[in-house]
Structure formats: C-alpha cells, structure tokens
Amino acid sequence: MTGRDASDGLAFRPDGSGSRLRLRVSAGASRSRVVGVHGEALKVAVAAAPERGKANREVIRLVAETFGVAPRDVAIVAGETSPDKVVRLPLGTGEAAARWTGRAGAPDTIARRSAGGRRKP
Numbered sequence: 001m002t003g004r005d006a007s008d009g010l011a012f013r014p015d016g017s018g019s020r021l022r023l024r025v026s027a028g029a030s031r032s033r034v035v036g037v038h039g040e041a042l043k044v045a046v047a048a049a050p051e052r053g054k055a056n057r058e059v060i061r062l063v064a065e066t067f068g069v070a071p072r073d074v075a076i077v078a079g080e081t082s083p084d085k086v087v088r089l090p091l092g093t094g095e096a097a098a099r100w101t102g103r104a105g106a107p108d109t110i111a112r113r114s115a116g117g118r119r120k121p
Contacts, residue, residue, distance in 0.1 A: 010100060011040040012093040019093045020077065023063070023085040027055035032062050041084070042066075056080060063087055067099050 012019040022041035029045035036043050048058040056076055064071040069090055079085035089096050 009040055010037050010042060010097070012089075012096045014093055015077075015088055017092070018088055018090045019096045020086050020088055021063075021096065023059065023079075023087060025055065025059055025083045025085055027083075032058055034062070034066055059085065060087070063089070066103065067091065067096060068103075 010021075012021055014020075024038040024041045024043045026035070026043075026045040027048060027050035029047055032046045032048070033044070034042065035045050042063075044059060044062055046055050046058040046062060048054040060071050060074045060076065064074045067074075067089055073090040075088045077086050077088050091099065
C-alpha cells in the first residue's frame, strides 16, 4: 500500500518502519525551498551548489524541516549524484502524508506565493 495523497499526487512508499519519497531537486537556486509536486515526487530547490555533497546535505535539512523530523533521521537512498533522488523518512506512509498535507506551505499555499516570497491574498 502506498500513502498517496490524491489531492496532489505525492506518493510515499513503505520501507520497513519508515517510508520512501521521490524528490526532484534543483541545486544552485537563489534560496532553498519546497517548490511543489512533480508527478509523484516532491520538487525542491536548494541554494547549495551540487559539489562535494553540499546540495545533498541541504536536501536532507530541507526535507527534515518540511516533515518535522531530525536531519540525522533522513537519508538519501538513491540518486546521490542525480537530480532525481529517493529519501527515506522515519515516518510511516500515513504519518508522512498527514504531515505533508497538514503543513503550512502545502502545495495550494506554495502555488499562491509570488516570486518575491510574499503570499498573494
């Protein structure tokens, strides 16, 4: 069973006591942020350069912050040198989906933000 949130397509796959999530990463952005959903993957942009693991460390920090877990509990399990990555979260699929849909800045809020980072009414 996948923990799929039908409202935005994001899919969490079971992995032992945790779950896996696909990411689409853009490194070298002006700021680190969750951009939205890309198919079944979470699309993120990180300010760190894709060199010597800097971008991967920022991806882990951003994903941990997004899901309310410690960075030490998030791991990149596939795609370390690719923009398409898979991360392992220490949350079951249901809990991960609930935290995604319940967070401030969920996809509907992200879509309303202007280029300057301010929220549109």
